[in-house]
Amino acid sequence: SYIDFKALKPYVSLIIARGSCGSDKDVKIDEYAKEMIKNRIPFAVYCYSYAGTVEKARDEAKKLISYTEKYDPLFYIMDAEEAKITTEAIAAFADELRKNTTERIGCYVAHNRYKTYKYDTLQNLFDITWIPRYGKNDGTISGATKPAYDCDLWQYTSTGKISGIKGNVDKNVINGKKTLDWFLTNYEEWIGWNDAKEVILWQLIP
Numbered sequence: 001s002y003i004d005f006k007a008l009k010p011y012v013s014l015i016i017a018r019g020s021c022g023s024d025k026d027v028k029i030d031e032y033a034k035e036m037i038k039n040r041i042p043f044a045v046y047c048y049s050y051a052g053t054v055e056k057a058r059d060e061a062k063k064l065i066s067y068t069e070k071y072d073p074l075f076y077i078m079d080a081e082e083a084k085i086t087t088e089a090i091a092a093f094a095d096e097l098r099k100n101t102t103e104r105i106g107c108y109v110a111h112n113r114y115k116t117y118k119y120d121t122l123q124n125l126f127d128i129t130w131i132p133r134y135g136k137n138d139g140t141i142s143g144a145t146k147p148a149y150d151c152d153l154w155q156y157t158s159t160g161k162i163s164g165i166k167g168n169v170d171k172n173v174i175n176g177k178k179t180l181d182w183f184l185t186n187y188e189e190w191i192g193w194n195d196a197k198e199v200i201l202w203q204l205i206p
Contacts, residue, residue, distance in 0.1 A: 005035040008164030012041060013180055016077060016130075016172075019045035019068040023059050026067075033071040042184055046077035046108060052084035054092040061096035074183065075103050075128060080117060081110035087118045094125040106130055106152075114149055128152045128183075130172070141173065152178045 015036060018026045029045070036043045047064040051057035057078075064076055078093045090107065097105040106128025109119050114131070123129055132155035135145035144156035153172050160171035174180060 002166065003032070003035070004164040005039040005041065006164070008162060009039050009041055011163050014074070014183055015041055015043040017043055017045055018048060018079075019073075019076075020047040020060065020064045022048070022050040023056075023063045025063070029068060033068065033073075037071065042074055043071075044074040044077060044106075044183075045071075046079045048079045048081075049085060049089075049093065050082055051089040051093060052082075052086065054088050057089040057093040058096040061093045062100060065097070065100045069101065073103070075106055076101060077106040077108055077128070077130065079108040081108070081113060083113070083116075085113075085117065087122065090117060090119070090122050091125060094122070104128060108132070108155075109149075109151075111147055111149075119149070123150070128178075130155065132156075132158075132170075134158065139168075139171070141171075147175070150176065152176050 017029060017032050017036070019029045020026055033043070045064065045068045047060050049057070049060055051060055061078070076097050078090065078097070080090055094105060094107070104127035107119070107122070107126045108130040109117065111131055111133045129151045130153035131147040131149060131151040133145050133147045134157055136143035137157050137159055139157050139159045139161060141156050147154055152175060154175040155170050155172045157171050159168045162169055174183070
């Protein structure tokens with residue numbers, strides 16, 4: 001889907017874009033990263049993980065960084081929602097990210113798999129925990145149900161709308177003690193880039 005990043009900019013505080021799917025590079029990430037840099041929109045990247053083993057997790061983590069580090073993303077996220085993902089794989093993914101980057105790292109954890117993954121034993125391995133929980137999923141935060149677990153980012157709908165993107169987007173808000181400034185820390189070049197008044201995060205799905 002076509003994205004008009006110039007039109008999007010005034011309405012977004014931070015974008016978390018898919019950098020890879022499993023061990024494969026996302027087909028849109030180069031185009032999106034260049035557009036986000038050009039339009040001075042702060043962004044991070046994630047890998048949609050299929051890591052059923054420790055080896056696969058390590059490979060995915062290394063690949064995510066290798067595909068995207070030249071764009072200097074704010075942080076790197078493991079997207080854990082597949083049934084095959086194990087507690088050990090998530091831990092290995094975190095370990096591999098730590099070995100290969102000095103940036104902050106995070107995990108997007110499916111709400112219905114939080115207990116299966118034993119994520120409460122893994123949370124301290126990450127700087128950012130991001131959890132989706134939708135409720136009515138009507139595009140509004142008032143229709144959503146807060147996550148039952150502690151998290152820094154809450155994805156509250158997958159049917160959101162925003163200028164510059166046709167179709168639905170996943171909408172997120174900061175949840176807990178961290179502020180937008182925290183997410184943008186250490187990036188002096190990003191300061192003043194964003195004029196958005198609302199602290200809302202959007203995730204782009206190609």
